[in-house]
Amino acid sequence: MPAMDLVEDALMIRDASQGGFGYMQAAKLLAKVLSGGASEITIGAPDANGKITISLAGESFTTAEKDKLADIEADAKDDQTADEIASLIAAGSAAQDVLKAALSVPAWAPSRAAAQALSFPASVKEMVAWGYAAPGDGGGARWKRVDSEPSHAGKFRSQDRIRSDGSISATNGGWWEIVAGNGMTLTPLQFGAVPGQDVNSGPQLQDYFDYVVRSFDGYAFPMDIDLGGMLFRSDQSLNLTGIRQPGLRMRNGEIYSRAQNKIALDFTGGNNITLSNIDVNGAEDAPPDVGILFSRAAGALNDFAGSSTMIIDNVKANGYFRRAACIAIASEVSTWIAPNFRNKHKHYYAVAFAMVDNTQALVDQFAGSMITSEFQTLPPPGTSHSNVCHNMVCPTIARSSPFSVSITSITRANPAVVTLATMDNVDLVNGDWIFITGGTMDEVAYGYFQVANLNVAAKTFQLSGVNSTGFSAYTGGATLQMRMGPAVLMSGVRTFYSQGGYLLSYGQPALVLDTANGTFKDFHFNAQFERHCFDPIAIRNSAGTDILWDIDLNLPNHSQDPGRSLIRALGTGTVQFRGLKLLGWHGVPNVALEGVFYPASKFDIMGGNITIPQEAFLDPTELLRFDGSITAWDRTPRKIEYLDKNTPIQNLMNTFGSWVPVIRDAPTGGNVATTSNVSGTWNRVGNILHFTGFLRDISTTGMNVENDLYIDLSGLPATPANVAGNGVDYYVGSVRTTYIALDGSPVIECLEDMTWARITCSRDGIVNRAIKIGDVTDGNGDIVFQMTVRV
Numbered sequence: 069m070p071a072m073d074l075v076e077d078a079l080m081i082r083d084a085s086q087g088g089f090g091y092m093q094a095a096k097l098l099a100k101v102l103s104g105g106a107s108e109i110t111i112g113a114p115d116a117n118g119k120i121t122i123s124l125a126g127e128s129f130t131t132a133e134k135d136k137l138a139d140i141e142a143d144a145k146d147d148q149t150a151d152e153i154a155s156l157i158a159a160g161s162a163a164q165d166v167l168k169a170a171l172s173v174p175a176w177a178p179s180r181a182a183a184q185a186l187s188f189p190a191s192v193k194e195m196v197a198w199g200y201a202a203p204g205d206g207g208g209a210r211w212k213r214v215d216s217e218p219s220h221a222g223k224f225r226s227q228d229r230i231r232s233d234g235s236i237s238a239t240n241g242g243w244w245e246i247v248a249g250n251g252m253t254l255t256p257l258q259f260g261a262v263p264g265q266d267v268n269s270g271p272q273l274q275d276y277f278d279y280v281v282r283s284f285d286g287y288a289f290p291m292d293i294d295l296g297g298m299l300f301r302s303d304q305s306l307n308l309t310g311i312r313q314p315g316l317r318m319r320n321g322e323i324y325s326r327a328q329n330k331i332a333l334d335f336t337g338g339n340n341i342t343l344s345n346i347d348v349n350g351a352e353d354a355p356p357d358v359g360i361l362f363s364r365a366a367g368a369l370n371d372f373a374g375s376s377t378m379i380i381d382n383v384k385a386n387g388y389f390r391r392a393a394c395i396a397i398a399s400e401v402s403t404w405i406a407p408n409f410r411n412k413h414k415h416y417y418a419v420a421f422a423m424v425d426n427t428q429a430l431v432d433q434f435a436g437s438m439i440t441s442e443f444q445t446l447p448p449p450g451t452s453h454s455n456v457c458h459n460m461v462c463p464t465i466a467r468s469s470p471f472s473v474s475i476t477s478i479t480r481a482n483p484a485v486v487t488l489a490t491m492d493n494v495d496l497v498n499g500d501w502i503f504i505t506g507g508t509m510d511e512v513a514y515g516y517f518q519v520a521n522l523n524v525a526a527k528t529f530q531l532s533g534v535n536s537t538g539f540s541a542y543t544g545g546a547t548l549q550m551r552m553g554p555a556v557l558m559s560g561v562r563t564f565y566s567q568g569g570y571l572l573s574y575g576q577p578a579l580v581l582d583t584a585n586g587t588f589k590d591f592h593f594n595a596q597f598e599r600h601c602f603d604p605i606a607i608r609n610s611a612g613t614d615i616l617w618d619i620d621l622n623l624p625n626h627s628q629d630p631g632r633s634l635i636r637a638l639g640t641g642t643v644q645f646r647g648l649k650l651l652g653w654h655g656v657p658n659v660a661l662e663g664v665f666y667p668a669s670k671f672d673i674m675g676g677n678i679t680i681p682q683e684a685f686l687d688p689t690e691l692l693r694f695d696g697s698i699t700a701w702d703r704t705p706r707k708i709e710y711l712d713k714n715t716p717i718q719n720l721m722n723t724f725g726s727w728v729p730v731i732r733d734a735p736t737g738g739n740v741a742t743t744s745n746v747s748g749t750w751n752r753v754g755n756i757l758h759f760t761g762f763l764r765d766i767s768t769t770g771m772n773v774e775n776d777l778y779i780d781l782s783g784l785p786a787t788p789a790n791v792a793g794n795g796v797d798y799y800v801g802s803v804r805t806t807y808i809a810l811d812g813s814p815v816i817e818c819l820e821d822m823t824w825a826r827i828t829c830s831r832d833g834i835v836n837r838a839i840k841i842g843d844v845t846d847g848n849g850d851i852v853f854q855m856t857v858r859v
Contacts, residue, residue, distance in 0.1 A: 560586020
């Protein structure tokens with residue numbers, strides 16, 4: 069093999085105890101073989117005794133045995149060794165050139181810490197440290213001499229004061245910086261971070277992040293932030309804000325954050341951020357405010373549109389966060405692939421995920437307080453910004469309870485007393501809100517209550533203000549969780565698509581749409597909501613009219629049991645949907661609903677397309693307005709179209725049936741004629757109803773002969789409508805009669821909004837006089853008629 073390769077191979081061996089060469093030992097051997105006048109050699113593998121055989125033109129050179137290598141290595145570290153090697157050379161200038169090249173390859177040190185105690189000759193321009201604090205700790209890296217102290221943390225200073233050009237400077241000499249780029253991968257270990265939860269590596273992680281960020285070359289980042297599949301603890305907020313150059317990627321690892329009341333991972337004011345396989349875990353005893361923050365930045369970065377063009381791939385933020393696991397403020401163009409956000413913090417106003425255009429929505433959710441960034445100014449509350457074009461696939465977003473414990477008893481008393489199976493790992497204090505799932509006491513099942521008079525030793529507490537004296541008996545089956553905040557809070561989102569998600573919250577709506585602080589347009593949310601989630605969706609509306617445009621909500625859980633309603637308006641004003649596609653739960657709930665929309669009078673739905681399991685869950689006449697279609701699986705026809713909330717169109721194609729016309733001597737009630745034969749048919753197309761009637765051998769016995777003859781239409785499927793502005797107030801049809809005294813051609817007339825008709829003709833000099841009961845020949849009169857009306 070070439071002589072230079074011998075030196076390179078030798079440098080791949082970390083220490084003499086492994087039976088290999090150290091740097092200076094390799095140079096000595098090279099000098100010796102070069103003095104033989106040849107440049108081609110072969111090197112064998114160490115034998116059982118640690119010897120290595122080097123062959124040159126048929127002559128073999130053998131290294132010292134394994135137990136003697138340590139002495140050779142110690143000698144090799146002497147600063148005069150280079151001169152000693154030079155004196156070994158007996159060949160000409162060609163050998164000198166090869167030796168000089170050999171001396172330019174890196175030296176090595178056991179660790180970065182050890183290298184700080186060494187002096188390196190001027191001929192050493194690069195070196196390798198086999199660890200950061202100790203050999204083999206994973207922090208090994210290549211280092212190169214520089215002319216002065218680097219401005220980043222990837223540096224150390226050796227004992228010599230030599231600069232990269234070989235000159236000596238007491239002020240600037242002896243500095244080395246880490247070698248990166250050209251395909252080399254840097255990790256936090258090379259900046260002193262220690263994996264695991266026991267050691268705070270926050271400062272070292274920040275040093276590593278800062279080094280990668282400053283490596284931007286004007287076009288792209290030459291390396292990723294790569295956590296190497298390891299977990300690191302950070303007690304501080306990690307700053308990745310203001311990164312406006314495209315293409316920064318962060319991947320493969322977990323951050324255990326104890327950044328109490330701070331933001332664990334802050335990306336405010338950045339764009340083109342890609343996160344892949346990153347976990348942020350909030351500590352229970354030192355919870356961060358927010359796990360991951362993406363936000364527009366105000367102040368110095370106010371010209372920047374926001375957190376845009378983000379790719380969030382298999383990113384998790386789990387654990388305990390005082391406000392939210394993840395927040396996106398005024399972001400644009402993002403792709404979220406299987407995000408997993410779970411927040412276990414017991415604050416009932418905390419959320420798992422928030423996406424808002426106006427930070428006032430956060431203030432309203434977080435009990436009047438606002439999150440803050442240590443590094444950038446966030447948009448102030450009350451100002452809306454662009455928040456558009458988001459695609460989310462298979463999200464799992466949950467306000468998971470920090471505990472779930474069985475309930476052994478609930479008394480029927482005033483107040484009700486709850487006994488738990490255990491208090492181990494159950495963090496309860498008086499005033500906490502709890503949620504009860506299941507059980508045989510129906511009156512408290514799936515309800516939330518406040519804790520009072522907690523007795524930890526007895527494992528009991530009272531349900532504040534609850535008199536359960538008359539409740540059903542409790543025999544078991546219930547569990548206790550904390551009452552958690554919403555899983556998702558959104559405000560002012562446009563063009564949002566979420567598919568195949570899972571949302572969970574105990575005792576509060578899983579999805580809150582804040583329309584008081586932002587408008588929704590082109591919003592599509594497909595998710596399975598955990599059963600008994602009270603109101604799966606809540607709208608936090610203003611006192612005025614809040615408009616939502618093109619909304620698609622698909623809730624594909626066959627066993628969902630919303631406890632009150634499907635969508636609940638929390639404000640005092642009107643919620644107006646201009647295009648709403650709602651696919652409600654597929655199965656039949658086990659509990660009574662207050663309605664799909666509650667309170668119904670606050671909902672104005674234009675262009676609705678709603679599917680529900682039972683017709684009884686939605687009465688459109690209770691809404692402020694409704695037009696569109698309602699499909700209910702328990703009726704025929706399943707789908708009914710509505711021109712307005714009072715005008716259903718059962719089938720836009722064609723429906724028909726039969727009915728029985730009745731003759732009376734009053735519009736309603738009165739006396740009824742008998743016939744030998746009576747029948748009728750009707751045919752409805754949209755809102756047009758055509759009907760016919762046939763009455764034979766009409767007997768008027770017992771009727772008032774002076775009264776008009778009325779044909780009762782109440783047997784028809786709909787009532788003739790009042791058509792505003794048509795210039796008339798009645799419908800006219802054709803009629804044929806026999807054995808009825810009249811002049812001219814009779815017609816049948818029906819007043820709008822009436823359920824009866826009369827036959828009119830010219831008689832006794834009176835035009836359009838209604839025929840009377842006395843005009844019919846008793847037992848012989850016949851009437852056949854037809855009419856078309858709008859219903």
